[in-house]
Amino acid sequence: MSFELLGEAIVAGVLLGCFYAAVSVGLSVAFGLLDVPQIAHPAFLVLGAYGAYWLGGFGLDPLLAGVLLTPVFFLAGLAVYRFYHATFERRGTDAGLRGLAFFFGVAFIVEVMLILSFGVDQRMVEAAYIGKSIAVGDLRLPLRMLVAFGVALILTIGLSLYLSGTFTGRAIKAVAQDQTALALMGADPVRVKQWAFGIATGTCALAGALLIIVAPVEPGLGRLYIGRTFCVAVLAGLGSMPGTLVAGIILGIAESIVLTSLGASWAPAVAFGLLLLVLAVRPAGLFGR
């Protein structure tokens, strides 16, 4: 593998990794901070992608569509968490596989709804930055991946600042550490968790728009992202926003180098091998407490 090709692989890996971070950041909040087994997260991403596709039919740019859908997804997240809390958490039946089964059911419902509404064909969007590239010396970079890179940075930095710099953000971090202590301070842990889950779901609108910008989508696509998004969230250290970005970039670079040099078949093995290695050395993940 030439030095030039290695450099290209690293740059491509960083861009890909940022995309992975963007699609995983909501899961880092829901699963990492709230301990909610949000296996429907990739299904919400696909829903966000279809939302961008639908609004694209009215001439809206997919990124703008993602931004406009974010509050809608936030409200949907509030509703889903409230239902989950009422039916599982409050009764104490969320433990083990039951909570997982609930979100698996949600994912299935989302997928079937999309099939019924949009059919099974794959869908794509059009935008000025899709299908084009910019040249940096000899290196040509796809613009859509640069967009993913920018959005991932904004999402992770924005969420980091929100969680550490605002009262509600600190409450979300607190509920992740000790719900009882938070309740004793006069805050309602359920409302804080509901708010956080809303944020996690809200990110799916924007990340979903990225999903359809980067590649075509079809209703069942979410299944492919379950392993990858959970891998990034766990590798990051549950709940760490900077960790999510770093973990995404590490996975992206590893995958890109393997795809370029060792052989494409090895890419998933290397990515998940890396996860096992990190967890063996640091069980809490790269940035875990």
Next chain:
Amino acid sequence: MNSPCRGVPAMFAAIVAALSVFALAVGAHAQTKTPIRIGLSIAQTGPLSGAGKSGLVALQIWRDDVNAGGGLLGRQVELVVYDDQSNPSMTPGIYSKLLDVDKVDLVVAPYATNPTAPIMPLVKQRDLLLIGNFALDVNAQIRHDKYFNNQPWASARDSAAPFLGLCKKVGAKTIAILAADAEFAQNLAGGVRAGLKEAGLDSVYDQNYPPNTVEFSSMVRAIRARNPDVVFVASYPSDSTAIIRSVNEIGIGNSVKLFGGGMVGLQYASIMESLGSALNGVVNYNTWAPEKTMDFPGIKDFLVRYQAKAKQANVDPLGFYLPPFDYAIGQILTQAVTATQSLDHKVLAKYIREHEIKTIVGTIRYGPTGEWANPRIVYVQFRDIADKNLDQFRNAGKQVIVAPDAFKTGEVSAFNQVRR
């Protein structure tokens, strides 16, 4: 006092009543004749569903045509259909249910290679007639004598031969192979690999990628670094789109004279429309194209009827790839059942093996392994494709057939020249 004449009307009434009861019974029997049940699974969800849904529409058109003509053996035809979700692990269970619970009379294979391969042991064990539905090489090892695949290519080697011929034609010496790590793509790539020596090609890149790959830029860069003359790609719909996009964005290099080969999805209307001009120059396999050499009797009439239904069903609006062949599956069964007046699998298999079958995709004769005796997979080159225009694909000249010679409607142009 009883007169002998008084008994005549009574007897007449009794005869009329008896005849009426008999007529009613006969009529009722005719009406309650059980339908002929034909079972299959076909992807309605998952990655194969784009073609699967359109294929089912075609089979339903065939069923309606047959029933409108009085059915088969005087019985209506009923399709018993399950969605296998494009998942090969579902099909053995589905076919067991079709046979043991639904008690179907005949079975048609699932759409595509991957879901068909797992049911072959069951089919052989129960000695069933099975009409294959675009499955590549699934009977090569099992050698079931009642399997007849309706697909215009007989083996991976056959499908690769025209492409390797094109490699020679463009003067290629080196090839890069990129294939999805799944049955169909591997079979296709295997056919190309097997013929490299004969075609005088050196492989400079040969990789299989896992099915959940999202981004192909890295692989496209790695291929470009090897400067191949030909790039053979065997991929599935979403991968095909992503690969074409990556090639368009970052380039595949000026050395490439031939690009494509086995990319599933480039036959679907929605993908062709979305990719538009990015397809120009790509050479890819296909089963049918609106070119003058493929004007088989009945196919255009079928496509008109299919396209009307496709709009309502929200499926592939063109229907060139799979639907005519799925309609032809019905025609194979119609001809065999009508000629033999039987539903016996052994009798039907013997008929299909020994006779030519007339269908809208041409006259079919089967070879010893249940594949077409005269395969005719075609390779088309996308030419002068504009963006955002679905209707252009209905016209000749947009998918020019460049191989094999028997169906050729134009000479292949070098990919690097077309893209320039």
